[in-house]
Amino acid sequence: MKSHPQSIDPAVLELLPKASSDGVETVWDRYEAQQPQCGFGSLGVCCRHCVQGPCRIDPFGNGPKAGVCGAGADVIVARNLLRQVAAGAAAHVDHAYDVVEALELAAKGEINYAITDEAKLHRVAQGLEIEISGKTTAEVALAVVKAAYADLENHGKRPAKWLMSHAPQERVALWASLGILPRNPDREIREALHQTTMGMDGDPVNLVLATAKQGLVDGYSGLKLATDMQDILFGTPAPVVTEANLGVLKEDYVNLIVHGHVPLLSEKIVYWAAKLQEEARLAGAQGILVSGICCTGNEVLMRKGIPLVTNYLAQELAIVTGAVDAMVVDVQCIMPSLTQVASCYHTEIITTMPIVKLPGAAHIPFTLENADEAAQEIVRKAISSYTRRDPQKVHIPNYRRKIMAGFSVEAVVGALATVNPADPLKPLIDNIVNGNILGVVATVGCNNVKVTQDSLHVELVKELIKNNVLVVATGCSAHALAKAGFMNSEGTETYAGEGLKAVLGAIGQAAGLGAPLPPVLHMGSCVDNSRIGDLVTAIAKYLKVDSALLPVAASAPEPQHEKALSIGTWAVTMGLTTHLGVVPPVLGSKAVAELLTQGLTDVIGGKFYIETDAQKAAQGLIEDIRAKRKKLGLPG
DSSP: OOSSOSBSOHHHHHHHHHHHHTTOOOHHHHHHHTOSOOHHHHHTOEEOSSTTOOEEOOTTSSSOSSOTTSOOHHHHHHHHHHHHHHHHHHHHHHHHHHHHHHHHHHHTTOSSOOOOOHHHHHHHHHHTTOOOTTOOHHHHHHHHHHHHHHHHTOOSSOOOHHHHHHSOHHHHHHHHHHTOOOOSHHHHHHHHHHHTSTTSOOOHHHHHHHHHHHHHIIIIIIIIHHHHHHHHHHOOOOOEEEEESGGGOOTTSEEEEEEESOHHHHHHHHHHHHHTHHHHHHTTOSOEEEEEEHHHHHHHHHHHOOOEEEOGGGHHHHHHTSOOOEEEEOSSSOOTTHHHHHTTSSOEEEEOBTTBOOTTSEEOOOOSTTHHHHHHHHHHHHHHHHTTOOGGGOOOOOOOEEEEEOOOHHHHHHHHHTTOTTSTHHHHHHHHHTTSSOEEEEEOOOOOTTSOBTHHHHHHHHHHHHTTEEEEEEHHHHHHHHHTTOSSHHHHHHHOOHHHHHHHHHHHHHTTOSSOOOSEEEEESSTTHHHHHHHHHHHHHHHTSOGGGSSEEEEESSOOSHHHHHHHHHHHHTTOEEEESSOOTTTTOHHHHHIIIIIHHHHHSOEEEEOOOHHHHHHHHHHHHHHHHHHTTOOO
16 A cells, blocks of 8 residues: 555556566665654654664654763754764765866866856856956866865865855845854765764754754855856756657657766767767667656756756656666765666666766766767767667656756846846836835755655745745756746746736746746756855845845755755855655654744744745745745735
């Protein structure tokens, strides 16, 4: 007996019986096998931080009230949360470091990557107060790299420069007063691990403030830094049109899927797949189709128009189609089960990074220096795999949706400039002020097998846009909403409220589209949440108010990764109400739960809002937006 429907995606529902008949175990099967899951872990009241444990607190009060060392539920829950958020921040900072290194080597001419967006490079340099006049592009790039490395080499008390140069100044003053301005991001992550070891911090309030600091590490030394570097190297996204869902796969093509998060490799694969089309034709295929899963998919979608296959939870089912010749992975959100699934088919799973290896996968080492060679080898491996494909095992569901993506902040401002070239933000602000746009909600993050795949994303957003809330989306949330038809002009006609529809129609016509903009703007991958932060910062600066006062909120409808918790924590530090549609492991401590959902508002402006029902969550976010509008003296 299934605990809940697996998905609302018809392509997924069509493939699950095939997986079963092919003898493939999926994430949903493994979830059912885990039932009942550990209640202590779900509440966050178990601790294994030292070898005296594991210890657990009885949430009902009949058993142990403290661990061996004396830590109670409040301390254990707060420590566990801080460690999770620090891990999420570490993932994004490590990603950012890789791209900074790439920009350095590209500027020195030591690797075959170009600096694609000189205008973005100059904007970033000017924001960092770097003098650019009289300097070559390479010299400016190296100066930007030096500034990025300076944060990672900071051994003093100076706050991180990337934060100080890009965050809203009202927020910076608040964070300084709370003592949570991060310095060297690596030092802050190390300190969080130290702070949560046995015999250290026993104050849940202090631990929650340390968690807020990790959110800032993630937001600026992870998300913002990575996005800036990637835009400089690969170009700032502009609107592109493509398709999403498993139906984008083509039976008569070599299907090569890129999966993971960092575009350093996937950009090269897209390039070499185009160059090696003739080799695919000689092998009997019509050509090579590159498509994407998770955030690597979002990255090459935004810049190259590469179609999206699916999001996190259905990554195994892409292989179950029998049409995927190779899936190449870099880092993050990669299920170890992929090789077991692939063993039932001809699919090659190819790992590329030294910190991500899977038994049974081919490993083709990727470095910046050998990027072209590795990409060519991967593409040729996919072509070779195609010749071994069993046509009897191929079944591609005929589900795909047209999507418009590529809405970087620069692209949004560009579209608004067609309405008011002299003051591009004015049309957006005017329509928020007059109530045509009630507010803005950013939906981000993952799928979680504990809920029906995509359901919370889709139902939440459907209610928001019906009530004239503009939605921007990243990560696997963007995949879910693309598959559901919210990222094309038809979505505006079908789902948007009258005020929102009028605004999107006017901008679309002014931009020469001949149709409205989509009701959900695709802003990119998980690290591209920094684009949402940039937009919030720009609106706050325009209105000369603290970002905590804006009618803006965030939501992670189906969070599952530690990165989602760190991104959400950053959003809260920005002063935003941040919805989580899956309960995080904090309910074992009433004190910590109240701090996160109520107490933080008093000191930091934002808060977490937990609601597992999509309709109630949407109404809660709308009420929050209306309350902020009232404080600003706006109608609605």
